[in-house]
Amino acid sequence: MVISSTSTQLEDAQHSCPHNKTISCGNCRLGAICLPLALEDDDVVKLDEIVQRGRPLQKGEHLYRESDPFTSVYAVRSGAIKAYRLTGDGQEQVTGFYFPGEIIGMDGISKDKYASSAKALETSAVCEIPFNRLEELSTQLPTMQRHFFQLMSQEITTDQHLITLLSKNSAEERIASLLISISARNARRKLSKTSFRLPMSRTDIGNYLGLTVETVSRVMSRFNKQGLVDVESKEITLLDLDGLKDIANVKTDF
Amino acid sequence: MVISSTSTQLEDAQHSCPHNKTISCGNCRLGAICLPLALEDDDVVKLDEIVQRGRPLQKGEHLYRESDPFTSVYAVRSGAIKAYRLTGDGQEQVTGFYFPGEIIGMDGISKDKYASSAKALETSAVCEIPFNRLEELSTQLPTMQRHFFQLMSQEITTDQHLITLLSKNSAEERIASLLISISARNARRKLSKTSFRLPMSRTDIGNYLGLTVETVSRVMSRFNKQGLVDVESKEITLLDLDGLKDIANVKTDF
């Protein structure tokens, strides 16, 4: 299935050839991220057949809500999505931010309903991958099966990184880590490693990192004063990436 | 493959029929936990054929180490295993405790090497499930494939629980949650909900919950004084489960 895109700004998906208005897994430039395993061409076509591309989500719209029946996982094509769950006493806990090329919704598999809600932080486009179709395809294509096992495993290790961050690191370390993580994910998409716009609010950042808004704000101001980062509300420029990595205690990337 | 067991104390695996010295997935009383999906009898036999049962691990022995090549996932049969990873600056971060019926090692799939180390907290027995065999089997048995997707998804939601705990909850809430979690997992195995022995040290608990040993010790003492829990070094009796749940902010179970 190759559908023609709407006229919205699907930044990533179309940069590869701005005049090409058809999107498919075969020509999506996120392929290398979304599908790190080299699928055979034929296999990509089969995947393409089950992927559904809907209209873009507006900022604030939900992709799905906690305890909705689980039907699909989603690949983010453009924009940014946050995943969050409600705690026992009704607070929100942000469990992840998802950028183009990343897959969201896999937490819904175990109980056949989503364990978290997913909400667009800005206008976003996603590819919907119905899970029962994906399961069928996986039994036919071992490569696809393996790929999904790997994606889920990846999600586990990402969560474990966050657990470590929350358990062991100070406010400054957590925030430096997040900035570096976003920078690295930008780099993967061939975007600037040092200059980007944060799609989420300070509140979301604090919520994700287990900090209050005030602490986030203070630390960002401090980084700004120290010349580590240029903070212009949501526009961020990393001025001293090594200095930040130093603070974040990162050996490699995160 | 049905092998005869060694003479070690495989508490759980053999209680179902203490005279039956053969262990297989078909007669293992943990089946309902380890394999929540009702596999057909034939399917269980096929699973059984790929499962390897080695000698028990002694306390302190490693099942695998971080960055070892990934080969297998493991079902805990008896005892208890802790998973941990090393932070950038060489500290230990405990990422999970695994009890009989639970599966460990799935974080190794994404990079073909384990993302954490697994160490026995006491004498433990495990069933080794070679992952490439499991992948093959999964392509043949959709039920098996689905089951493993679910197991991995389960691991993700468990991690997200921990993230929330670390991000939002006080020392008392974290410790109450852990006690309730262990209690619930005991109940699943038809063991006492209120009385058990903690297989891990206070240090491990603190490490897992993002607290220092001292804080763990103090909170446990406080719970003890308040009559919520009877703490006898590692022997724990939950005297007021509802009170604990109240502290832990749990609606249902955790």
Added chain:
DNA sequence: CGCCTGGTTGAGAATCATCAACATCTGTGG
């Protein structure tokens, strides 16, 4: 223009970490 959300900054309070001393348990060897 003014309201409302989101963000910043400050002062004081609280939780938990740190440092330190001591107690208890485990297991090993005499």
Added chain:
DNA sequence: CCACAGATGTTGATGATTCTCAACCAGGCG
């Protein structure tokens, strides 16, 4: 079987990081 050493756990005093409360500012949208 006891004694001792090292590891593990407990308790106390002090201090630091982060939260809370509060005021204020900025920007976007009706």
